[in-house]
Amino acid sequence: MTSPTRERAERAPAPVPTTPTTPADRWRALPSPLRHLLLAVLALTGVCGLVLVTGDLAALRFAAVGYTLLALAGLQLLVGGSGQISLGHGAFLMIGAYGMALLVLHQPMLPLAANLAIVVAVSAVAGVAVGTATARLHGPYLAGATLILAVGLPGLAHRYHEVLGGSNGLNIRAAGAPPFLEGIVSTSDWRALVVWTTVLLALTVLATISSGRLGRRMRAVRDDETAAAMAGVPVGSTKVAAFVIASTAGGLAGGLQAYVLGTVTPGSFTLALSLSLLAALVLGGIGGMWGALWAALALVYFEVWAADLAGALDLGRDVENNLPVVFFGVVLILVLRFWPLGIQGLVQRLLERRGSSASAPTP
Incomplete structure (x- = not known):
């Protein structure tokens, strides 16, 4: 004899699977890693076009933007993702x-690929050491x-000058x-392409x-460590993982530099x-x-x-260095005064206004 609940469940129509109908729906239906990889391929195509049509100086600046972006992305995952304030990201x-x-x-x-892999491993080990030592620290204690x-850390170069070169540093080729x-791309173009591919x-x-399970755990720790621990999130290992990821990104950025x-x-x-790095991240927006x-x-x-x-106004060297x-x-103060969420916050607000105006019914 079947129960009434079971009979109703058997008579109920099976849920009809929804299929994506618009390109936006199909895009959102793709797995997250695949979406990110396709965006990376599209961005690399654009960078290749820019590098090949500009000169060597512009290519070197594109490369500088690339490895600086990687360092800032790792710091963003640490500060914006897990809520840990780091004033030592440059050390990595x-x-x-x-x-x-x-x-x-x-x-x-x-x-080069082997060198970068070794740099990643060394940076990850350094991140484990620092992250484990600072996992129980909060706020100003962690920043200190x-x-x-x-x-x-920069003092080690002076202490071991035979190996690290002292104040003059090391020169490599x-x-x-x-x-x-050869003859198609210059050395600067090639280095910019290598940097942006990496x-x-x-x-x-x-x-x-950031969009996966570990990213959700980081955000839970950032919002409330006590609530995250009560929900079963391993707070200590999550904070260490964030530090390791940030240090690895910083070390890889330094190797590319x-x-x-x-x-x-x-x-x-x-x-x-x-x-x-921290001030620039605040300027750009810590949200993503x-x-x-x-x-x-x-x-x-x-x-x-x-x-x-400074060159156009014929200013002195001291003024040029501090300008x-x-x-x-000045830009940071103005941005935070009018757009506290940074440049990305301003961009999101403009996009939301544009979307709301486009969806509004016309009279």
Whole structure:
């Protein structure tokens, strides 16, 4: 004898699966990693077009935007994703840059892909060490601990000057374009393409992590650690994982910077770099990866525009060196005054207004 509930369930019509009808629905129906990979391929196509139609100087600036974007994306996942304030992100860029330089100098036969893989592994180990040591720290205590890292690590170059080169740093000569591309792309073009290919693959991984289970755990820890722990989220391991991911992205960015510039000096990785990365992330918007893109463009091109302005006005060297900082500070104050969510917040507001006006009924 069947129960009435079972009889009603058997008589109920089976749910009809909904099929995507519009291109937007079909796009959202794709798996998240596939969507991110397709966007990366599309972005790489655009970068290739820009690199091939511009000069060497523009290609080097594109490369600088690329590795700066990767460093900021890792910091965004740490600060915006898990809520951990780090003032020592530049130290991981230094680890990656010096790791790349030492590998090129002492193991010149290793291919670039192997060097980058080793840099990623070393940066991840450093992230495990720092993340484990600071997992129980919060707020200013965490910021102070990472501040010590940013201040103290560049001093190792002076302490071990025989290996790390002291104040002069290390100079390397990385391989250029392969022989079959000689005459088609220059060395600067090739390095920019290598950087952006690596960066876009890394961003695909970061975006997949952010939209997946680990990303949801990070956001739960960021919002309320106590509530996250009561919900079964392993708070300590989640915070360590965020630190490892951020340090790996920073180390890979530093390795790419050394590959592009061909030189590594401790003066490039001072506390000012870590503070600039964090301030630029606030300017761009901590809400997502797009904020990291606006921040990277600001860091690279504000300096270029300030230098051009100083040259046009025939200003002194001291003014030219400090003008980018003043320019960046003024823009940061204005953006936060009128758009507290940064440039990406402004873009989202404009898109929402455009969508609401488009969907409004016409009289």
